Amino acid sequence: MQDPNNSFPFDIRDVEGTDDKELSKYFLGAGNFSIQVGPKKYLLMSDYKHDAENIYNMRLRYDDIFVVTYPRSGTTWTQELVWLLASDLDYSTAEKIPLSSRSIFLEQVIVSLPISVRNISLMLQLPRFPMLMHKNIVEHLDKEHADKPENLKNLQLMRTPGSEQVARIPSPRFIRTHLPLSLLPPTLLDTTKVVYVARDPRDVAVSYYYLSSEFKSYNFNGDFKSYWRLFVKDLVYWSPFFEHLKEAWQMRHHPNLLFLFYEELLQNLPATVQRVADFLGKEYKADQIAELCTHLKFENFKKNPSVGIDNLKEYGMMAPKGEFIRKGKSGGWRDYFDEEMTREAQLWIDNNLQDTDMRFPSMQ
Template sequence: MSDEEMYLHYHGLLLPKETHSLESLKFVQEFTFEDEDVVTVTYPKSGTAWMQEILPLLLNDGDLTPIQTIPNWDRAPWLEEKRLAVVVDQLKSPRALVTHFPYRLMPHSFHASKAKVIYVMRNPMDVMVSSYYFHQMAAFLQDPGTFEEFMDKFLEGRVLFGKWTDHVKGWRHTDLGDRIMYITYEEMVQDLPAALRRMSDFLGRKLSDEVIQKIAEHCSFKTMKTNNMSNFSLVPKIYMDSDKSPFLRKGVAGDWKNHFSSEQQAKFTSVIRKDLEKESFSLPWSLD
C-alpha cells in the first residue's frame, strides 16, 4: 500500500488511517477539556504506554483495578484517535489522557481550561530505534526500509507526527506556566519512584511512600510485559505482529548505541543540533 492509502495528511503531519480519521480529528478539536484532566504529551515512542500505566494509578491512589481490567488505550485514550469518541463518556474524573499532538494543534478548550500536562521527552536516537522496530511490526504503517533510509525520513520529519525537534520546541515554548511539567524517559528509567513522586506532587496527589513504591512495582517494564491489558497482546496479529518485534521491546535507555554506526551518529546529532541551535533550552542528555 502507498503512503496515500495508509496515512492521513493533517496540518502537515502524517497520521495512520487505521487509528485516525477526519471524524476523530474533528472530534478532538471540539473536545471539551475539564480543569481536572491530566494529559501526557509525547512524541511517538517516548514512553506513552508507560504513562498510560502510571497516570491512572497516580490519579486513583494506587488502585490497581484500571490497569488490571481496562486496556491501556481505553483507560488513558489518545485525544486524536478514533477510540476517544467511543470511551470518553466512561472516563471518570480526573481523566487521564494521552496525545502525540504538537502544541499548535491542541484544541481551544485545552487552552481555556486548567488541565495539566506531563511532557515526556526521550533521547531522539532511542526514539528513532524504537520507531524503526515499531514500523516493522505494525501492518498499518509503511515498511521502514533500511535503518539508514528510516533515519533520513526521521530527520526530515517524513514520519508520524512530523519532526521530533518541532514537537519538542513547540511544547518547550508554551504559555502554560505551572500547568506543565517536563520529565525525561531516562529519568524514569533511572529512578522510577523519584519520578513518580515528582509527578504525584505536580498533580497535587498526597501519596504515601508505600503507594509510590507499589505503583513503581506495577509500572516496571517486567510487570507491564506480562499484563495483557498493557502489552498490546490484545491487538490482533493482522495489525501488530509481535513475532516480528514485541510492542514492549526493551524499555531501556541507550539502546541506540547498539544500532548507530559512528558515521550515522555524527550525521544524526549534527541535524538535531542544527534544528535546535537557536533554542533557549538545552537537551537533558548528551547526544554523544
C-alpha cells in the same frame, strides 16, 4: 488554502511529489493517503482531516488529564503511572481493566463489544484506529479476514472518529495523544492537566522503526538506515519531531503542564513519580511510592498483560512476534548507528536545538 469559515485554523494539504513517492516506497499504501498540517507540516494519515476540527474544538472537562508525547517516547509507561497516581493506586482495577480502556488514545479509541464464549457473556475491548486506517490498509486487512465476518465487522468499527467516542467517556477522562499541542484545543492548558514526555530522538527512531516494521498501519519495508533518513526529513507520522517537542518545552512553566524526559524516568523513577504526584495534587507515603515503582519497574511492566496490545495480533494488525513494549532503555541507539549516522545525527540535533535551551538528559 484555509477556509475562513472553518474553525480549524490550519491548512491541510496532501503530501505530493518526491515526499509522496518516498512514503509510497517504504510504507504500505501510504502514497496519496498522507497529509501535512499547518505551517510546521505535521505529517498525519489522511483520515485526520475528517476529525481535525472536532478535536481542535473538543469540549474539555476540568478533571481531564492528558498524556501528550511524540510516538515511542514512553507513552504507555507514563499512562500507567499517571492513571495509578490519579486513581488512588487502585491496582485492582488496573489489573482488571486494560490500560487502553482506562487511558484512551485520542487517535485510537476503544469500543466494548458483547461476545459469548461457551455461553458466558463477555465484553471484548477492541481498539479503533480511525487515523491509522487509511483506505489501502483497510482493503488489505479486509482481504486477510474475508472468511471471518465478525472480524470484518469489527475492522469497520475501527474507523469511527476518536472525538465522537471520547466525548461519550465518563469523567474523569484520561486521554493520551501523539498530536502536538498546536493541534489540540487552544484552551487545553487553561482547562486540564497535561503531562508531556520527551525522549532522545535517536532512541525514539530505533523504537519507532521496530513499531513501523511490525504494525500493519505502517508496514515499513526498509532497513533502519532508510528509516532514519525519513525520520530526519520529517517523513514519519506525527513529525516533525523537534517542532513537536519545542511546542511543549515553550509551555513548560505553565502550571498545568508537566514536562518530563523519558531518561528521567529511567535514571530516578522514585523522584520522577513524586514529581508527577505533586503535579496531580496527590499525596502518598514513601512506601506507597516504592510499591508503585516496583509495579512500574520495566521487567514487571513488560510482563503486565493489562498494558499490552496483543489482541491486535488476532486481527493481523501487528506481527505475531512483534513487541509493543520493547527494551525500556536509554542509549540503545548506539547499536544501530554507524559512525557516519552518528555524526549526521549529532549535527541534526545541534541544528534543531540551537534556538532553544532544551537539552536531553542523555546528552548532558
